[in-house]
Amino acid sequence: MSIKKIPESTISRLFVYLRELSELSKLNIRTISSSELGERVNLNDAQVRKDLGYFGQFGISGSGYDINELKAALEKILGKDKTWNVAVIGAGHLGSALITYPGFQQHGLNVVTAFDADVKKIGKRFGGITIQPAGELPKAVKEKKIAIGIIAVPAKDAQEVANSLVKSGVECILNFAPTVLSVPENVKVNNVDLSRALETFSYFLVNPALSGRVNKAVSGKK
Amino acid sequence: MSIKKIPESTISRLFVYLRELSELSKLNIRTISSSELGERVNLNDAQVRKDLGYFGQFGISGSGYDINELKAALEKILGKDKTWNVAVIGAGHLGSALITYPGFQQHGLNVVTAFDADVKKIGKRFGGITIQPAGELPKAVKEKKIAIGIIAVPAKDAQEVANSLVKSGVECILNFAPTVLSVPENVKVNNVDLSRALETFSYFLVNPALSGRVNKAVSGKK
DNA sequence: GTATGTGAACTATTTCACAGCT
DNA sequence: AGCTGTGAAATAGTTCACATAC
Numbered sequence: 001m002s003i004k005k006i007p008e009s010t011i012s013r014l015f016v017y018l019r020e021l022s023e024l025s026k027l028n029i030r031t032i033s034s035s036e037l038g039e040r041v042n043l044n045d046a047q048v049r050k051d052l053g054y055f056g057q058f059g060i061s062g063s064g065y066d067i068n069e070l071k072a073a074l075e076k077i078l079g080k081d082k083t084w085n086v087a088v089i090g091a092g093h094l095g096s097a098l099i100t101y102p103g104f105q106q107h108g109l110n111v112v113t114a115f116d117a118d119v120k121k122i123g124k125r126f127g128g129i130t131i132q133p134a135g136e137l138p139k140a141v142k143e144k145k146i147a148i149g150i151i152a153v154p155a156k157d158a159q160e161v162a163n164s165l166v167k168s169g170v171e172c173i174l175n176f177a178p179t180v181l182s183v184p185e186n187v188k189v190n191n192v193d194l195s196r197a198l199e200t201f202s203y204f205l206v207n208p209a210l211s212g213r214v215n216k217a218v219s220g221k222k
Numbered sequence: 223m224s225i226k227k228i229p230e231s232t233i234s235r236l237f238v239y240l241r242e243l244s245e246l247s248k249l250n251i252r253t254i255s256s257s258e259l260g261e262r263v264n265l266n267d268a269q270v271r272k273d274l275g276y277f278g279q280f281g282i283s284g285s286g287y288d289i290n291e292l293k294a295a296l297e298k299i300l301g302k303d304k305t306w307n308v309a310v311i312g313a314g315h316l317g318s319a320l321i322t323y324p325g326f327q328q329h330g331l332n333v334v335t336a337f338d339a340d341v342k343k344i345g346k347r348f349g350g351i352t353i354q355p356a357g358e359l360p361k362a363v364k365e366k367k368i369a370i371g372i373i374a375v376p377a378k379d380a381q382e383v384a385n386s387l388v389k390s391g392v393e394c395i396l397n398f399a400p401t402v403l404s405v406p407e408n409v410k411v412n413n414v415d416l417s418r419a420l421e422t423f424s425y426f427l428v429n430p431a432l433s434g435r436v437n438k439a440v441s442g443k444k
Numbered sequence: 445g446t447a448t449g450t451g452a453a454c455t456a457t458t459t460c461a462c463a464g465c466t
Numbered sequence: 467a468g469c470t471g472t473g474a475a476a477t478a479g480t481t482c483a484c485a486t487a488c
Contacts, residue, residue, distance in 0.1 A: 007479060008422070015421050019400060033447060041402050045447090046481050053449060061448045061487035078421065079428030086420075097319035107417050108424060148423055172423040178241060180263050188426045190419045195329050197412045198308075199237050199300065200230070201370050201394040202330060204410045206301030229457060255469060267469095268459055275471060283465040283470045 010051045014074055016041050017048070021071040033064035083108040084147040087140065087170075089161050091116040091124065091131045094176055094194075095152035100127040109148065113140050117157070134164075141168035148172040155179040162189075232273045236296055238263050239270070243293040255286035305330040306369040309362065309392075311383050313338040313346065313353045316398055316416075317374035322349040331370065335362050339379070356386075363390035370394040377401040384411075 020040050024032060034052075035045035052058055052070075055077050059065045075081055086109050088099050098104075099114050116122060117134040124131045132140065140146065149165040151158050151173060158177035165173055166187055173189045175181055178196065181189055242262050246254060256274075257267035274280055274292075277299050281287045297303055308331050310321050320326075321336050338344060339356040346353045354362065362368065371387040373380050373395060380399035387395060388409055395411045397403055400418060403411055 005478085009479075011422055011425050012418060014425075015418050016402065035447080042404065044481060046450095046483090047479095049447090049449060050480080057449070059448050062446050063488070064447065077425070077429075079424035080421075082424060082428060084424060084427060093319070093323060094325075097315070101315060101416070103316075103417050104420060107421055109420050147427055148420070172426060174419055174423070180238065182264070188423065190422060192414060192416065192419050194323070194414065195325050196234060196237050197396055197414050198326060198331050198370065199302075199329055200233055200412060201396070201410065202301035202304060202306060203233050203236075203299070204394060205306060205369055206304060207299075227456085231457075257469085266459060268461090268472095269457095271469095271471060272458080279471070281470050284468050285466070286469065 004054060006054045010054060011078075013041075013043065013047070013051050014078055017051070018071065018074040018078065018080070021067050021074065024067050025071055029067060031060075031064045031066055034059070037065070080108060083110060085110055085112045085145055086148045086150060087112065087137070087144075087146045088114040088129075088150045088152060089116075089134070089137070089165070090152035090154075090157075090176075091118075091121045091126070092152065092154075095150075096126045098150060098152055098176075099129050111150075112144050112146070115140075117153075134161075137164055138168040141165070141170055146170055148174065150174045150176070151181075152176045226276060228276045232276060233300075235263075235265065235269070235273055236300055239273070240293065240296040240300065240302070243289050243296065246289050247293055251289060253282075253286045253288055256281070259287070302330065305332060307332055307334045307367055308370045308372060309334065309359070309366075309368045310336040310351075310372045310374060311338075311356070311359070311387070312374035312376075312379075312398075313340075313343045313348070314374065314376075317372075318348045320372060320374055320398075321351050333372075334366050334368070337362075339375075356383075359386055360390040363387070363392055368392055370396065372396045372398070373403075374398045 017037060020037060034048040038045040038048045056073070058070050058073055086104065088095050088111055091099070091114055095114065099111055104111060111129060113132060114126070114129050115132050115134045115137050121131050122133050147170065149170045149172070151161050153161055155177045158175060158179050159181060162173060162175070162181045162183055166183055171187050173181065173183065173187065175189055175191045176194070178193050183189055239259060242259060256270040260267040260270045278295070280292050280295055308326065310317050310333055313321070313336055317336065321333055326333060333351060335354060336348070336351050337354050337356045337359050343353050344355050369392065371392045371394070373383050375383055377399045380397060380401050381403060384395060384397070384403045384405055388405055393409050395403065395405065395409065397411055397413045398416070400415050405411055
């Protein structure tokens with residue numbers, strides 16, 4: 001058993017590499033070395049090689065990586081050739097913006113339904129999507145083969161929505177509510193906490209002298 | 223010099239603790255132990271104590287932490303007693319949603335101006351904010367004492383906007399563009415990459431068997 | 445000569461475990 | 467007895483450095 005644990009940060013960086021490779025491919029550049037690629041995305045060359053190394057050997061010693069080949073390999077690994085159905089729960093400010101957010105479609109994610117608990121919101125339309133009553137969720141998940149649920153409800157309701165998603169069989173949850181969700185082991189939760197992202201700034205603004213004491217995140221500079 | 227480096231993840235968790243303490247305070251609970259608090263936010267008790275330990279000693283041996291006292295201490299540390307002015311750059315889909323997103327105000331962040339490079343967008347109003355031409359940015363940053371810039375422009379324009387923000391004196395940037403920004407050491411960048419957050423799901427959906435091989439993020443379960 | 449792939453070294457972060465306080 | 471605060475141990479993640487391949 002020589003299976004290595006793969007850091008989640010590696011997977012996250014794989015998407016960064018893929019994006020950069022797509023750019024390079026458009027420019028008709030053929031090959032790139034780990035150090036050139038690393039430089040473009042502010043990462044160490046060894047980091048690039050190690051990340052790729054978890055999934056196989058893609059390079060040619062002495063000359064680097066074939067851009068189109070590596071791009072295709074990463075697309076395969078990351079499932080970019082597939083599309084997934086998404087449900088948005090919560091049609092308030094954030095939720096309604098997400099329903100029509102075009103960035104999702106660009107990445108193989110189709111918002112196919114949306115729900116809200118508030119009767120006043122039911123029946124409203126955003127883009128081509130009509131808001132359904134929250135009670136319809138379990139049925140819709142099965143019928144529409146929803147793989148990903150996006151939680152955009154107030155913090156106090158988030159856990160309940162998560163429970164309902166999990167019970168209906170959804171295994172991936174993107175949580176915009178500023179709260180910690182409890183879910184079974186097999187369910188993957190990503191948190192996007194807009195407030196928290198902004199809040200951490202307030203710490204830095206209040207403690208400018210301390211900023212040197214804080215370690216940089218995922219991809220610090222050299 | 224006994225100054226310890228503080229992990230950025232610690233600061234992030236401090237906000238989680240603070241939120242939980244606010245809830246507890248409302249319920250008129252007086253004290254809490256590190257293990258109880260940890261359990262509520264899915265973290266190890268030692269983690270809670272170590273995080274707090276970077277900033278001082280807040281607990282009472284044998285009985286735990288006074289909720290209101292700890293809450294006040296964290297608010298001070300995290301700068302929650304202050305407010306900051308924010309500029310949004312990019313008034314497209316995402317930008318315009320952010321301009322009126324009420325979550326920011328709840329955390330002491332006031333969106334006071336917004337900009338766009340597109341002449342068609344200039345003069346449009348979202349909430350009480352009128353979109354200004356991008357060229358006005360440097361002047362506005364100084365006049366309105368903007369501390370935080372939110373980048374909600376396409377990836378290809380993001381670096382240019384960041385340069386302009388930095389040159390104008392902004393030291394905190396929240397970047398929604400899916401690209402790696404190069405900024406001077408003293409500037410703090412937080413990335414909120416919605417696409418990436420969703421993209422990582424596609425990896426898990428394609429490789430369900432592998433999910434056990436991937437380490438959990440910041441706050442794994444016990 | 446140049447650049448990969450990968451153990452080994454290093455650095456960062458989390459968890460353990462226990463002395464000491466209330 | 468119960469719980470904090472904190473060194474020490476364990477684990478995770480990054481960077482170095484070099485043998486090996488083209």
